[in-house]
Amino acid sequence: METKKKHQVFVEGPIPSGFIAESIEKHSKKLNIGAHSIFLGQVRNDRHENGEVGAIEYTTYHAMAEEVFHHIREETFAKYALTCMHIYHSLGTVQAGEISLFVFTSSAHRADAISACEEIVERIKKEAPVWGKEILTDQKTKWKQNT
Amino acid sequence: MKIKLLAFGQIAEITGEQTELAADVCDTTELLQLLYEKHPELKSKSFKLAVNQKMAQDVTVLNENDTVALLPPFSGG
Numbered sequence: 001m002e003t004k005k006k007h008q009v010f011v012e013g014p015i016p017s018g019f020i021a022e023s024i025e026k027h028s029k030k031l032n033i034g035a036h037s038i039f040l041g042q043v044r045n046d047r048h049e050n051g052e053v054g055a056i057e058y059t060t061y062h063a064m065a066e067e068v069f070h071h072i073r074e075e076t077f078a079k080y081a082l083t084c085m086h087i088y089h090s091l092g093t094v095q096a097g098e099i100s101l102f103v104f105t106s107s108a109h110r111a112d113a114i115s116a117c118e119e120i121v122e123r124i125k126k127e128a129p130v131w132g133k134e135i136l137t138d139q140k141t142k143w144k145q146n147t
Numbered sequence: 148m149k150i151k152l153l154a155f156g157q158i159a160e161i162t163g164e165q166t167e168l169a170a171d172v173c174d175t176t177e178l179l180q181l182l183y184e185k186h187p188e189l190k191s192k193s194f195k196l197a198v199n200q201k202m203a204q205d206v207t208v209l210n211e212n213d214t215v216a217l218l219p220p221f222s223g224g
Contacts, residue, residue, distance in 0.1 A: 128221060
């Protein structure tokens with residue numbers, strides 16, 4: 001059973017679009033699936049007083065995060081009739097415009113995949129010990145001005 | 148009593164990422180008091196504690212060799 005496997009959630013750097021395409025492709029052999037729901041989190045170029053976000057550097061409390069992701073998986077599988085569930089989160093530096101979170105749920109009928117996907121994303125935001133440090137684009141420019 | 152202290156995000160910039168504490172504290176409240184004395188900057192910061200990888204909801208009794216983590220608000224995703 002998929003639920004019993006220990007899953008590797010963290011990916012170093014951004015999640016490439018090719019990886020997402022391959023993940024979809026892999027499910028074409030599972031003929032009992034009728035619906036996929038995909039959430040992609042992308043790093044946004046938020047503007048602050050002191051500059052624009054050029055990238056986010058992600059860190060985690062690895063041992064605790066593994067437990068949290070495991071619980072989210074188990075509880076979501078118990079609650080919804082899912083065929084598959086995949087969760088990937090970036091660590092390290094992800095540039096604005098790149099993907100840092102990929103949640104992928106599949107089910108026979110759409111309601112389960114859609115609800116489960118949304119719930120997983122909300123739970124990750126709230127429960128997963130992951131931190132993003134914003135790296136501003138004009139930080140270097142500001143240093144140069146100081147000298 | 149020996150406690151392993153971990154810190155993450157902006158809290159780690161104050162306390163360092165990892166410290167071994169030899170302190171005479173028996174629960175998380177006493178540990179917090181000690182940390183506030185050592186690092187007064189922590190008083191203005193928002194963070195929660197995890198004891199042995201579980202969120203500490205209330206006052207939690209600490210035992211020898213426990214791992215306590217200082218967790219600022221999560222910002223993953």
